[in-house]
Amino acid sequence: MSSKGQVVIPEQLRKALDLDSGCVFIAYGGSDAILLKRMRFSDPAAEFQKMARWGTARAKKLGIDTSPQAIVRAQHKRRAKD
Numbered sequence: 001m002s003s004k005g006q007v008v009i010p011e012q013l014r015k016a017l018d019l020d021s022g023c024v025f026i027a028y029g030g031s032d033a034i035l036l037k038r039m040r041f042s043d044p045a046a047e048f049q050k051m052a053r054w055g056t057a058r059a060k061k062l063g064i065d066t067s068p069q070a071i072v073r074a075q076h077k078r079r080a081k082d
Contacts, residue, residue, distance in 0.1 A: 017038075023038055024041070025037060025038055
């Protein structure tokens with residue numbers, strides 16, 4: 001990663017995924033992983049909702065509480081560490 005936070009996507013992967021300069025991504029982060037999802041602007045709200053549903057289903061499968069109360073508790077706990 002560069003000092004500006006820029007990440008290089010290898011040429012072979014860019015070609016395989018048909019990525020061009022200017023592509024827009026949504027970044028999702030976890031404790032040790034980053035997921036980049038290319039956005040297509042035909043309906044960004046629908047695409048975001050699709051990804052949110054996927055994330056919620058995945059969290060449920062892993063037994064992670066995604067209720068608003070659990071999210072607030074997690075935020076307070078994280079801020080207390082800082």
